[in-house]
Amino acid sequence: MKQSKIGAWIAFAVGTIYFLVPLIATFEFSLRMKRGEYSFEAYRVVLTDPNFQASFSYSAALALATIVVSTLLVVPTAYWIRLKLPKLRPFVEFVTLLPLVIPAIVIVFGYLRMYNSSSFLPFTSSARATDVLLTFGYVTLALPYFYRAVDTGLGAVDVRTLTEAAESLGASWGTILFNVILPNVRSAVLSGAFLTFAIVIGEFTMASLLNRPAFGPYLQLVGANRAYEPSALAIIAFFVTWACMGLLQIFGQGRRGSSPATR
Amino acid sequence: MATETDVQPIAVAPRSWSASKSFAWLGVTPFVLFSLLFLILPTLLLMVGAFQDAEGHFTLQNIAGLADPTILSAYWISIQVSTASALLGALIGFFLAYAVVLGGLPHWLRPTLMTFSGVASNFAGVPLAFAFLATLGRLGLVTVLLRQFVGFNIYSTGFNLLSFWGLALTYLYFQIPLMVLIITPALDGLKREWREASAILGASGFAYWRYVALPVLWPSLLGTTLLLFANSFGAIATAYALTGSSLNIITILLYAQIRGDVLHNQNLGYALALGMILITGLSNAAYIVLRSRSERWLR
Numbered sequence: 001m002k003q004s005k006i007g008a009w010i011a012f013a014v015g016t017i018y019f020l021v022p023l024i025a026t027f028e029f030s031l032r033m034k035r036g037e038y039s040f041e042a043y044r045v046v047l048t049d050p051n052f053q054a055s056f057s058y059s060a061a062l063a064l065a066t067i068v069v070s071t072l073l074v075v076p077t078a079y080w081i082r083l084k085l086p087k088l089r090p091f092v093e094f095v096t097l098l099p100l101v102i103p104a105i106v107i108v109f110g111y112l113r114m115y116n117s118s119s120f121l122p123f124t125s126s127a128r129a130t131d132v133l134l135t136f137g138y139v140t141l142a143l144p145y146f147y148r149a150v151d152t153g154l155g156a157v158d159v160r161t162l163t164e165a166a167e168s169l170g171a172s173w174g175t176i177l178f179n180v181i182l183p184n185v186r187s188a189v190l191s192g193a194f195l196t197f198a199i200v201i202g203e204f205t206m207a208s209l210l211n212r213p214a215f216g217p218y219l220q221l222v223g224a225n226r227a228y229e230p231s232a233l234a235i236i237a238f239f240v241t242w243a244c245m246g247l248l249q250i251f252g253q254g255r256r257g258s259s260p261a262t263r
Numbered sequence: 264m265a266t267e268t269d270v271q272p273i274a275v276a277p278r279s280w281s282a283s284k285s286f287a288w289l290g291v292t293p294f295v296l297f298s299l300l301f302l303i304l305p306t307l308l309l310m311v312g313a314f315q316d317a318e319g320h321f322t323l324q325n326i327a328g329l330a331d332p333t334i335l336s337a338y339w340i341s342i343q344v345s346t347a348s349a350l351l352g353a354l355i356g357f358f359l360a361y362a363v364v365l366g367g368l369p370h371w372l373r374p375t376l377m378t379f380s381g382v383a384s385n386f387a388g389v390p391l392a393f394a395f396l397a398t399l400g401r402l403g404l405v406t407v408l409l410r411q412f413v414g415f416n417i418y419s420t421g422f423n424l425l426s427f428w429g430l431a432l433t434y435l436y437f438q439i440p441l442m443v444l445i446i447t448p449a450l451d452g453l454k455r456e457w458r459e460a461s462a463i464l465g466a467s468g469f470a471y472w473r474y475v476a477l478p479v480l481w482p483s484l485l486g487t488t489l490l491l492f493a494n495s496f497g498a499i500a501t502a503y504a505l506t507g508s509s510l511n512i513i514t515i516l517l518y519a520q521i522r523g524d525v526l527h528n529q530n531l532g533y534a535l536a537l538g539m540i541l542i543t544g545l546s547n548a549a550y551i552v553l554r555s556r557s558e559r560w561l562r
Contacts, residue, residue: 005366005367005368007362007366008361008362008363008366008367008368009362009366009368011355011358011359011361011362011366012359012362012363012366012368012372012376014355015355015359015362015376015439018355018435018436018439019379019383019436019439021398021404021405022394022395022397022398022436023394024404025394025397025398025403025404025405026393026394026397026398028397028404029397029402029403029404030397073293073294073297074294076290076293077290077291077293077294080287080290080291081291084287084290085287085288085290085291088291092291092294095298095302095303097547097551098298098302098303098306099302100493100547101493101540101543101544101547102302102306102540102543102544103496103497103498103499103514103539103540103543104497104499105497105499105514105517105518105521105536105539106306106309106497106517106536106539106540107301107302107305107306108521109305109309109517109521109532109533109536110304110305110306110308110309110536111301111305112521113305113308113309113312113533114304114305114308121300136297136300136301137301139297139301140301140302143302195385198385199385202388202389202390202500203388203500204388204389204499204500204503204504205499205500205518209518209521209522216388216389216500219388219389219390219393219504220389220500220503220504223389223392223393223396223504224507230393230396230397231393231394231396231397233390233393234390234391234393234394234397237386237389237390238382238386238390238394241382241385241386242382244385245378245381245382245385246378248381249378249381
């Protein structure tokens, strides 16, 4: 027993070193902007950069749009599958898992081919339309996590009884969805939402290939041209991720996924 | 009372089966439309494009074109980086999970590790590349400290962060936590009774692992390793921010192709994407099969 405990401690120590050293190093590096002293100069430069503010708020707005569209798309679908079409369940689950199989770069490549300016839906012809396409792209990337979170949440409430009770009281479908079902899966939707925010805020591939001024491409640009600001940005990004996951822990019920999407 | 147009499912008037069925189908129309337009059709269109020439005639030329040395080596390096980071990530992640679940460490370490894994597995993309440049880049903290205090220059050993092993090492930052998150429930599924029963029957620790634990765990272990493989195979942001276009991996090649048609053949680009889908698709399919096998034990 004693020996296995030593092994366990060693494993834990190695893991801790591997995960903490890059964070410490990045933080230390981000303080080095002024010669000969530690300062938060890099953070000041980054946070007051108008491009940082613009791209961060752009990505935050996209993330919120993604969360709204995902909720409107996924909650009624998952509810309907559970209530009326249980036979379709395997099919819908398969579709929601596809974004984990098809890399984001391939999906966006398909968009560029399908929605170019000469197609039947020329999404890429104007900036506003491209924003819509990018939002839908992010809804697609978030689909595996969002759907699973909502579906698990629905499994915990008695959908059929709730629906019948609401119907017998004369509720319309809209009322049932918004006033009965949605409040019951609020925590599931929130946990899906925080994960989606974490995925979208730093997403690089789709935004870059659709040429939108999002936070991910901005990060890449700073990284290619500056010395100390990138590490300040990395620390900020880490804390944003940490905040999202922390809120997820508080609101979600422990189920979480990981997002290949941001890679 | 219910009329012909009344579409309440518990309407009293009997309606024909097909009418209520078609109404039920209406409920999933938005989802079906969305997934067709933004997931399935764009991908299918690429797959079809891989078998067409510029005029739209059927051809196998693009698939044959994948045998180009540049493209083949890009696939090969991608497969190697993904394999290395998946195998190492699975191994280290397994030991970490084992340490907190069964290793007899203090109980508060487990939720700490889980929370951190949730964060680290999502801390990827461009910021992750910055973190590793600040750590192991030529001016990184670890590089500088080792040179100053130990007199050891890691860059003189041939190590380079912007190379194969540098990228694999960076990918481990999200691969290990992902393994921890997925394998922990499987380790929880190892019932204490099995260990006790085997001990009573005189089995050593080694025999218990060889004949009980590993046979139960291997589908999870292999399946998760495949998931990690697919996870890093499709990754681009980290690699691009870390190495620019100096490392020829398949996602960076595809990115350059989409950006500026570096292959000078749009349809060859589609074939490139098709090859990626095949590789990630196969490893994910195997993961799903293995996961369903492992779930038999984890009830």
